[in-house]
Amino acid sequence: MINTINALTRSLNVFHLAGSACNNCDIEILDALTPRYDLERFGITLVGSIRHADVLLVSGVFNRKAAIRAKELLAQIPRPYLVLGIGGCPCTGLMFQNSYNWDRPPSDYMNIDAFVPGCPPKPEAIISAVVKVIEGLRSGALVPRCLQDQTVTAGARAPGAAETA
């Protein structure tokens, strides 16, 4: 288990999913990956295929149609993986929460491990969040939710899972 976490945290390949966002968070995510901040120092690289990814970066609110695609995409990522919600939208929907096509907060149907609040969060905030996530994983304070599913019995999770399915 510790070995798994150590191997995972030293080489994080991120995949960027923008769900009907206003694009500000996406620009900040790309900023964080530019040579100026040089995330490759920590082994963090952007990949083009969800099959190569270890971290799914979710930004924006998902409308009803985008939510279906987001769930499909999450089903395709190989375990173990992490999901990070970038910006305030994946948390609460912010100003879009009264919109006619607003479904539910993505955290209702995706196992989001950590949120980076802000509208949009600065690249420094994103990097600080990633560092905190890595530290949490190594100290055992944070267990990836994709790994929790295997340990928690099916009955214990069933009510919540049935509600959001």
Added chain:
Amino acid sequence: MKGSMVILEFLLFPGLLFTAVAGLLTSWVDRKVTAWVQMRVGPPLLQPFYDIRKLFIKETCVPESGAIGMFLLAPLLGLAAVTLASMILWRTLLDSEATFVGDLIVLIYLLVMPALAVMLGSFASRNPLASLGGSREVKLMIAYELPLVLALLVPVIQAGSIRLGDLLVSPAPVTSLPGVLALLVCIACMQAKLTLVPFDMPEAETELSGGALIEYSGPPLAMFKLTRAMMLFTMPMLLLVLFFGGLLNGPAWKQLLIGFLLWFVLVALTIVIRNTTPRVRIDQAVRFFWGPVSLVALVAVTLAWLGW
């Protein structure tokens, strides 16, 4: 006894383990120099090893409708071929009498296999983007193989032998005009064989999002990455043996030093080309290789034939 030694050589030195470690260090050099070109710090020395280790703990996803047997066998094919190619090269370098007549031909075939593995794997996955990447890989291979084989003829003609050991000890072809021309052709073909920019259309990240390898995850992807890293180490070694072989003489430490420097220059050239050029379209690549590059290779072969 002899059989077990060969298996040991295949698995440890100069086979799989040695080539894998050397290849991953080469890919670190590639990433570090790329970082310097972009004025950033770049990854730590062990980053390629971390990447491979991480892929081995990841889940292996197989596409539902793909040809799963071929999908999982293809990476093994590429890895085995490049290991064998590196082994033949290193046996020649360690002892120029150790190899057999015609090993250059075997080597050319073995070095085709990694590209073939990418094609087989991409078509077996039945992903539309992967098959597009696979078809580009086919076209690219058809384009660069002709000038590459033509250029490899130059050292063969000059040495009058098709055995790597003889090519290694004969006068270095780069000291003659046809040799220099053939080396330039080989460097262009090497760039395409390693599918590095400007010839990385099979894996074009922006249009094909990972291209030929899009469906791979976990250990099979690790094998493909390892194969690519090992090719990055082996291809410059091949050019070193073929074109600079005669320069490697004197005491062992001097040979090692000159050999390493020349190899590093070839690798650095590849990295600089990759960082300073944009990706070309597949038709432009075919036109480039069948046009000017093949012409230069033909001129080089003719001059070598005339004894320049």
